[in-house]
Amino acid sequence: MASPHSATRRRITVLGTGYLGTAHAACLADLGFEVLGVDVSPARIEALTRGELPFYEPGLEPLLQAGLASGRLSFSTSYAAAAAFGDVHFVCVGTPQREGAYAADLSQLTACIDALGPLLDRPCLVTGKSTVPVGTAAMLAGRLAALVPTADTCELAWNPEFLREGHAVQDTLRPDRIVAGVQSGRGEAILREVYADPIAAGRPFLATDLATAELVKVAANAFLATKISFINAMAEVCEAAHADVMTLSEALGHDPRIGRAALRPGLGFGGGCLPKDIRAFMARAEELGVEPAVSFLREVDGINMRRRARMVDLARELAGGSFEGRTVGVLGVAFKPDSDDIRDSPALDVAATIHGLGASVSVYDPAAMSHARRAHPELAFACSATEAVTGADVTLLLTEWQEFRDADPEKLGEAVARRNIVDGRNALDAARWRAAGWHCRALGRPLPDRRGAKGRPAGAA
Ligand code: UGA
Numbered sequence: 319m320a321s322p323h324s325a326t327r328r329r330i331t332v333l334g335t336g337y338l339g340t341a342h343a344a345c346l347a348d349l350g351f352e353v354l355g356v357d358v359s360p361a362r363i364e365a366l367t368r369g370e371l372p373f374y375e376p377g378l379e380p381l382l383q384a385g386l387a388s389g390r391l392s393f394s395t396s397y398a399a400a401a402a403f404g405d406v407h408f409v410c411v412g413t414p415q416r417e418g419a420y421a422a423d424l425s426q427l428t429a430c431i432d433a434l435g436p437l438l439d440r441p442c443l444v445t446g447k448s449t450v451p452v453g454t455a456a457m458l459a460g461r462l463a464a465l466v467p468t469a470d471t472c473e474l475a476w477n478p479e480f481l482r483e484g485h486a487v488q489d490t491l492r493p494d495r496i497v498a499g500v501q502s503g504r505g506e507a508i509l510r511e512v513y514a515d516p517i518a519a520g521r522p523f524l525a526t527d528l529a530t531a532e533l534v535k536v537a538a539n540a541f542l543a544t545k546i547s548f549i550n551a552m553a554e555v556c557e558a559a560h561a562d563v564m565t566l567s568e569a570l571g572h573d574p575r576i577g578r579a580a581l582r583p584g585l586g587f588g589g590g591c592l593p594k595d596i597r598a599f600m601a602r603a604e605e606l607g608v609e610p611a612v613s614f615l616r617e618v619d620g621i622n623m624r625r626r627a628r629m630v631d632l633a634r635e636l637a638g639g640s641f642e643g644r645t646v647g648v649l650g651v652a653f654k655p656d657s658d659d660i661r662d663s664p665a666l667d668v669a670a671t672i673h674g675l676g677a678s679v680s681v682y683d684p685a686a687m688s689h690a691r692r693a694h695p696e697l698a699f700a701c702s703a704t705e706a707v708t709g710a711d712v713t714l715l716l717t718e719w720q721e722f723r724d725a726d727p728e729k730l731g732e733a734v735a736r737r738n739i740v741d742g743r744n745a746l747d748a749a750r751w752r753a754a755g756w757h758c759r760a761l762g763r764p765l766p767d768r769r770g771a772k773g774r775p776a777g778a779a
Contacts, residue, residue, distance in 0.1 A: 319422065327351050328511060331404035334364055334395070337659075338447060338479050339377055340485035347385035348491070349515050356400045363393045364730075372684040374658035377487040401437035406512060409446045412477075415594035420482030421601035422451055422594070435465025438472045443508045443741050445475045448533050449595055451602035455499060455528035476528050478535030483589065485658030487512050489566050495522040498772050499531025509526045527549045536602075539595040540615060545580040546587045547621040553583040553762025554624070563762030564744055583762045585668070585716060585742040587627040590652035590661040593619070625761060629668050629714070629742050630675070632759050634740040636712045641677035645735065648672075648679060649709030649725075650717025650743075652686035661690045665716030668742070672714075682706035708733045718745035727754035 327350060332343040343355040357363050365372045369383040392402065400407065410424040427448060434444070442461060446455055459474040463527040466472040476499035481489035493516060497508040503760060506525045510517060517523050523581030526534075549570075553563040557695040563583045570579030587593065596615045603612045635697050637644040646669075653663035658668050663686075673679040673696055680698040682705065683690060691699050700706035703722060705711045707730055715722055723745050731754055751758045759765075 328508065329403055330354070331356055331407045332401040332514070333400060333407060333409050334411035334426070334433065334448075335366060335552050336410065336412060337373060337375060337483055337486060338364065338481065339408070340360075340382065341375065341481060341490045342386050342410060342447065342479065343376060343488040344381040345487065346512070347388065347391035348381055351390065351512070353385070354400060354403045355391070356395065356397065357393070358395065360375075360395050363395050365392045365677035366570045375486050375758075376484060376656055381487060383698070393615035397433045397627060398437055401434060401439070405442055406508060406712055407434065407442060407444045408477075408763070411447060412590075413448045413450055413598075414590070415662075416599055419601065420597035422449075422598040425448065427454070427458065428461065431461055432465065435462050438466045439566055441467060441468075441471035441495065443473050443505055445477050445506055447477055447479045447508065448541070449478065449591065449598075450476075450532055451598055452532045452536065452606075454601070455532055459501070468483070472503055473505050473507060473527075475500045476531040477509060478531055480535070480538065484654065488493045492516065492519070493521055495524060497531050498523065498525045499528040499535045500525055501528065514631065522683055535581040536595060536599050539592050539619075540612070542580045543587055543592045543596050543622070544614070546582075546592075547618040548585045550625050550762070551582045551621045554621075554628075556762045556764075557628075560764045562764055564760075567592050582744065584625070584718075584744050585664040585761065586622040586663045587661040588667075589657075589659060593622070593662045626668050626671070628761060629664075629704055629716075629740065630671050632740045632761070633668075633672060633714055634675070636740060636757065636759065637677065638711070641675040644677045644711045645709050646672050646677045646679045647710035647713045647734065648681040649683075649703055649706060649713065649715045649722045650718050650719055651681050651683040651690040652719075655717055655719040656685075658683075658689055660686050660693060663717075666690055666694060666764055668714070668716055668777055669697060673697055679708070680708075683717060684721055686717075689769050704730060704733050710734045711736050711738065714742060715744045715746060718743035722746075727756055732754060735743050738759055750776060751763050762764075 329352045330346050331354045332339045335355045347353045348438045356407045362372055369386050371379045393549045411430050416423040455476040462474050463469050496513050496731040500506045549567050567581050570576050571581050583755050599617050603609050649667045653659050669679050669681050680700050682700040682703050737756040739756050739758050744760050748758045
């Protein structure tokens with residue numbers, strides 16, 4: 319909702335219009351601020367200016383279009399325009415994993431500061447939102463101070479973002495908490511103004527130093543990754559002990575000290591954040607001389623990658639011991655549902671590995687097809703779930719889109735060659751699928767009975 323006070327509000331720029339930046343820009347415009355989104359990609363800026371979201375994110379495109387229509391939201395490729403426009407500059411550029419290393423690649427951040435700094439000739443707060451190794455903000459503050467013409471009126475702050483893809487709008491408008499790493503009372507006051515609405519709605523606001531703010535984000539993602547790998551480690555134990563990790567997870571989650579979130583066992587975590595963030599954390603801890611403090615993250619990463627290998631093994635087992643000459647239908651390639659993001663996607667990794675082992679692999683995803691096709695042109699791309707599994711010896715559910723959860727096992731059963739399915743996300747009602755004659759396996763769950771004429775592993779007698 320637009321605020322009646324919009325005319326008096328500070329003007330905001332958002333530098334970098336990926337998931338984070340676009341969501342932040344559209345949500346701040348929705349809160350009544352005048353916002354200028356800036357990106358170095360002219361194609362991206364043109365699309366956004368037309369009201370087209372260059373990626374899939376539920377609920378964000380209407381907000382983008384409303385912002386444009388209100389006149390409060392606009393886009394540009396010009397840093398000079400950004401410097402002239404903004405009282406607060408949010409830096410939302412990417413910090414991917416560095417090629418061939420665990421550490422983060424900070425080149426987009428430094429390029430952004432280097433381009434903006436010399437143009438900042440009026441009072442402003444430059445606020446980083448990207449996920450960074452602790453110490454980056456202090457480094458950038460020094461760099462900025464050396465570049466700006468009026469050093470005493472330009473300050474750097476760090477305000478990490480905790481939004482999840484697929485929930486970007488809700489997480490931005492109603493954040494669990496707002497963390498403001500600041501160097502002065504002035505910096506804190508400005509960020510309190512920007513977040514006045516969520517603060518008034520009772521969202522916690524924590525003012526802190528730069529380093530703590532950076533670490534909150536990295537530690538939060540490390541904790542989430544650890545929790546996911548914990549339950550997936552339990553899945554490994556369950557498989558060996560013939561126990562059921564889904565019931566285990568539910569029972570653990572009822573303990574309020576543990577909680578249910580990030581405790582869904584399955585194929586593990588992927589995406590553009592958790593995997594690279596835990597690796598960058600390890601690299602940074604080593605630089606700081608405290609490598610042992612986070613060495614457990616190596617195991618967290620290892621458990622996560624082992625789930626992918628286990629998925630391939632289960633699929634091979636159901637394919638009759640070898641993928642040669644077999645057809646595998648894959649449901650889902652995005653790293654999670656409600657996203658078209660395939661960065662470090664466990665699903666796509668498994669699909670490509672199985673193709674590499676000799677199977678003919680046909681995939682379908684409701685949103686991520688074009689990205690997946692570009693990354694793995696060797697796979698076959700189907701137009702629907704039914705087409706993807708047509709003639710399949712084994713079907714794999716790898717991303718738990720609602721469409722796949724709701725799929726009719728009878729209808730899909732008519733399309734496949736053999737009713738074999740591995741539920742990589744523990745998302746299906748196994749009893750329902752087994753009732754339809756499917757041989758249904760899942761990560762971390764006990765072996766099923768093997769009733770059903772078409773439900774035997776391919777090649778089984
Ligand atoms: C994650 C964090 O959840 C956000 O708080 C953070 O802001 C964001 O990274 C970021 O650093 O920008 P996101 O990558 O969008 O958000 O995805 P999540 O919903 O956390 O899921 C990450 C991965 O873990 C997915 O592959 C998902 O399938 C998997 N996952 C998640 C599980 O396997 N089990 C779970 O219980 C939860």
